Amino acid sequence: MAKIIQEPSRTFGEYLLIPNLTTKDCIVANVDLKTPLVRFKKGEEPAISLNIPMISAIMQSVSDDKMAVALAKNGGMSFIYGSQTIEEQAEMVRKVKKYKAGFVISDSNLTPDNTLEDVLNLLNRTGHSTMAVTADGTPNGKLLGIVTARDYRTSRDELTKKVAEFMTPYERLIVGKEGTTLKAANDIIWEHKLNSLPIIDKEGNLQYLVFRKDYAEDKENSRALLDSEKRYMVGAGINSRDYAERVPALVEAGVDAVCIDSSEGFSEWQYDTIKWVRDTYGDSVKIGAGNVVDREGFRYLANAGADFIKVGIGGGSICITREAKGIGRGQASAVLDVAAARDEYFEETGIYVPICSDGGIVHDYHITLALAMGADFVMLGRYFARFDESPTAKVKTSKGYMKEYWGEGSNRARNWARYDLGGKKELTFEEGVDSYVPYAGSLEDGVGITLHKIKSTMCNCGSTTIKHFYENARLTLVSATSIQEGSAHDVVLKDNQ
Numbered sequence: 001m002a003k004i005i006q007e008p009s010r011t012f013g014e015y016l017l018i019p020n021l022t023t024k025d026c027i028v029a030n031v032d033l034k035t036p037l038v039r040f041k042k043g044e045e046p047a048i049s050l051n052i053p054m055i056s057a058i059m060q061s062v063s064d065d066k067m068a069v070a071l072a073k074n075g076g077m078s079f080i081y082g083s084q085t086i087e088e089q090a091e092m093v094r095k096v097k098k099y100k101a102g103f104v105i106s107d108s109n110l111t112p113d114n115t116l117e118d119v120l121n122l123l124n125r126t127g128h129s130t131m132a133v134t135a136d137g138t139p140n141g142k143l144l145g146i147v148t149a150r151d152y153r154t155s156r157d158e159l160t161k162k163v164a165e166f167m168t169p170y171e172r173l174i175v176g177k178e179g180t181t182l183k184a185a186n187d188i189i190w191e192h193k194l195n196s197l198p199i200i201d202k203e204g205n206l207q208y209l210v211f212r213k214d215y216a217e218d219k220e221n222s223r224a225l226l227d228s229e230k231r232y233m234v235g236a237g238i239n240s241r242d243y244a245e246r247v248p249a250l251v252e253a254g255v256d257a258v259c260i261d262s263s264e265g266f267s268e269w270q271y272d273t274i275k276w277v278r279d280t281y282g283d284s285v286k287i288g289a290g291n292v293v294d295r296e297g298f299r300y301l302a303n304a305g306a307d308f309i310k311v312g313i314g315g316g317s318i319c320i321t322r323e324a325k326g327i328g329r330g331q332a333s334a335v336l337d338v339a340a341a342r343d344e345y346f347e348e349t350g351i352y353v354p355i356c357s358d359g360g361i362v363h364d365y366h367i368t369l370a371l372a373m374g375a376d377f378v379m380l381g382r383y384f385a386r387f388d389e390s391p392t393a394k395v396k397t398s399k400g401y402m403k404e405y406w407g408e409g410s411n412r413a414r415n416w417a418r419y420d421l422g423g424k425k426e427l428t429f430e431e432g433v434d435s436y437v438p439y440a441g442s443l444e445d446g447v448g449i450t451l452h453k454i455k456s457t458m459c460n461c462g463s464t465t466i467k468h469f470y471e472n473a474r475l476t477l478v479s480a481t482s483i484q485e486g487s488a489h490d491v492v493l494k495d496n497q
């Protein structure tokens, strides 16, 4: 007979935190958000910890190399999407590991044969006014010149005018040689009043651009997530089919952790994937698995050897899995149940397997609630898609600037070859939507505000670490009317006049 869990499954919006005593040392500056990413034994330190409890979703519209660098700079980790070829994904990982703070691989590139119209289209697409002109139009081709907004006048110049006619040609450029330190590059930038400095190799190929502002940023960032060689850390999504080819390529590229990306992870496919990684690499390759929503799913993957386990089915902003398949669970109930299972497992085995709440974070305080409920960190899609650094287009709409955001289960994402239910193509159905999210500026600013809110709330609850917060948090369910009470009510807002 079917078993029925009588308690309805609940989501974050149905809970609030009750403050605990705030002692005088409980101030935002004292809050440490460091959190384990991978399993560890009682009394030992995890091999990898995050400096902030946030990772970015394994999605085409969220996590590429650019997002990975921006997030690692701020203490979190991106898992680069797996819905692309093995070579393309490994190349993104390689770019992050090769990234030198302040040295940017040019993303706006032209050939001398391009036209002013191409320049304007590129500007529209990337938002970057400094463009490299290379022989083959690639980021590492032979450098022939630079175009900036000062090189053309849209009111006067013909759209058909060739880049060769108005670029600053190589002979007139000031360039840095390969091996130039960031400090030296910055000195040249200041000395010559430049906005950017191209760095070239011995053959004259473009390597990087150094921008004036990046140097200051780099010096300020102390929460960056770095490996032992001071490179940014990065993860990557894998699947339970081509892992024997994909994982080696990612490891070769320097990936710090992989994660099996699936809507539903309580399966022998995932068990086999984890086992293959353990048999091939022992504990040296870190692997996350999921998603699960209950104790049974957690224990299965923990026993299989997963380094961390993701929680959440159907709660994502672009998700329609619950509608399409009728599986899932309210995100708060899922996290509470799995956190209890993790603690039970730790008691029994002395092994702590971190859990990640994946999807359904709408307000910043939902992250705080997820941590209070026992998540070690959260995975966010919509949240990160809104920033400059996400891979998608920024579009002007009647409701202001938006960024595109689509689900990995949408037809748009699945057009990539991997997707296959093992049956006929005509039998596939969509599990995600294609959408817009309001543009929200730079990741650094957005994450800064979010972290400040999380820390403030933790102080209200008398905690300066995530562990203490979880162990002491008191949560209350809220009624529909108390939710109403919680927003502005019985006043006429001036903005709406």
Ligand SMILES: NC(=O)C1=CN([C@@H]2O[C@H](COP(=O)(O)OP(=O)(O)OC[C@H]3O[C@@H](n4cnc5c(N)ncnc54)[C@H](O)[C@@H]3O)[C@@H](O)[C@H]2O)C=CC1
Pocket (backbone or CB within 6 Å): 058, 239, 240, 241, 261, 262, 263, 264, 267, 269, 291, 312, 313, 314, 315, 316, 319, 321, 358, 359, 407, 408, 409, 420, 421, 422, 431, 432
């Ligand atoms: N978290 C969520 O609620 C949801 C997430 N998604 C996202 O959509 C994307 C696709 O997810 P899924 O469709 O779950 O991908 P998936 O690759 O895990 O599963 C697709 C189908 O293939 C089967 N399968 C997996 N490995 C197999 C193997 N080795 N041999 C034979 N069959 C195998 C699975 O059981 C499933 O029926 C992911 O990025 C996922 O994160 C989609 C829906 C919901």
Ligand SMILES: O=c1[nH]c(=O)c2[nH+]cn([C@@H]3O[C@H](COP(=O)(O)O)[C@@H](O)[C@H]3O)c2[nH]1
Pocket (backbone or CB within 6 Å): 057, 058, 059, 312, 314, 315, 316, 317, 318, 319, 320, 321, 322, 358, 359, 360, 361, 379, 380, 381, 382, 383, 406, 407, 408, 409, 410, 431, 432, 433
């Ligand atoms: O039902 C789904 N259909 C999809 O197409 C899809 N794509 C991603 N995901 C999952 O949603 C998470 C991101 O959720 P948020 O935007 O709410 O942060 C992600 O981290 C995934 O777990 C999907 N779920």
Ligand SMILES: [K+]
Pocket (backbone or CB within 6 Å): 264, 265, 266, 267
């Ligand atoms: K299953």
